[in-house]
Structures are given as structure tokens and as C-alpha cells.
Amino acid sequence: MKKTVLKxxxxxxxxxxxxxxxxxxxxxxxxxxxxxxxxCGSTRxxxxxxxxxxxxxxxxxxxxxxxxxxxxxxxxxxxNPFGKRKWNALFYGLVAVLYxxxxxxxxxxxxxxxxxxxxNENALLPSIARLLGLIx
Ligand SMILES: [Zn+2]
Numbered sequence: 001m002k003k004t005v006l007k008x009x010x011x012x013x014x015x016x017x018x019x020x021x022x023x024x025x026x027x028x029x030x031x032x033x034x035x036x037x038x039x040c041g042s043t044r045x046x047x048x049x050x051x052x053x054x055x056x057x058x059x060x061x062x063x064x065x066x067x068x069x070x071x072x073x074x075x076x077x078x079x080n081p082f083g084k085r086k087w088n089a090l091f092y093g094l095v096a097v098l099y100x101x102x103x104x105x106x107x108x109x110x111x112x113x114x115x116x117x118x119x120n121e122n123a124l125l126p127s128i129a130r131l132l133g134l135i136x
Contacts, residue, residue, distance in 0.1 A: 015075045034123030038103035041116030
């Protein structure tokens with residue numbers, strides 16, 4: 001029992017560390033496609049919130065208060081937060097709908113010229129497209 005709790009704490013700390021390292025490296029999806037992913041702006045949101053700039057935090061990512069707690073609960077419960085497959089599927093489905101829906105709204109309202117939903121013309125795919133003469 002005690003070993004399981006320590007294992008879960010270790011998993012959560014590892015996950016938080018991994019997330020911080022990955023986010024600090026920047027978004028790979030953005031660097032390749034030039035288009036922000038559904039998580040883009042999360043790091044900036046948490047950094048703004050840490051400085052009590054909550055308006056800026058919500059501008060960077062409106063779901064920032066949910067992201068880390070959802071990840072931690074999911075890891076803590078080893079991907080099985082409700083113990084029943086049906087409820088887990090409903091939970092993860094709702095989370096997916098929430099994040100994808102928010103992403104679609106953010107793309108419609110902010111892309112391509114409002115942070116954090118900027119277009120990166122120097123990303124890999126736009127650079128290749130420019131080399132091939134597909135875009136100017
Ligand atoms: Zn991203």
C-alpha cells in the first residue's frame with residue numbers, strides 16, 4: 001500500500017518534470033507545422049499565473065487551470081480515474097471535446113496573428129513549401 005503511494009508520487013513528479021522539460025523545449029508540432037497545437041500557450045499561461053497575471057494567463061490558454069490537475073489525476077490513478085471503463089471513456093471523451101473545441105475556437109478567433117496562436121513561417125513545413133515554390 002505504502003509502496004504504491006510512493007510509486008504514484010514518483011510518477012507524478014516525473015510527469016511534472018517531463019512536462020516542464022518538454023514545454024521548455026518549445027512545441028514540436030509548432031516547430032514542424034508552423035501552426036499552434038491545442039496545448040500551445042500553456043507554459044506562458046502558467047508563467048503568467050505564477051506572477052498573478054491571471055487575465056494574461058487565460059489569454060494564453062483558457063484551460064490552464066485544468067491541464068496540470070487533469071494530468072496529475074490521470075497519472076495518479078494510472079489512467080483509470082473512475083475505476084469503471086464506461087466512466088473513464090466518458091471522462092476522457094469530455095476532456096478531449098473540451099480541449100479540441102477550445103482549440104477550434106482559439107484558431108478561429110486568434111490565428112494567425114494573435115499570441116499564442118501565431119503562424120510560424122520559419123517552421124519546417126512552411127520552409128519546405130517555400131523552397132518548392134508552393135507559397136511565397
Ligand atoms: Zn503546441
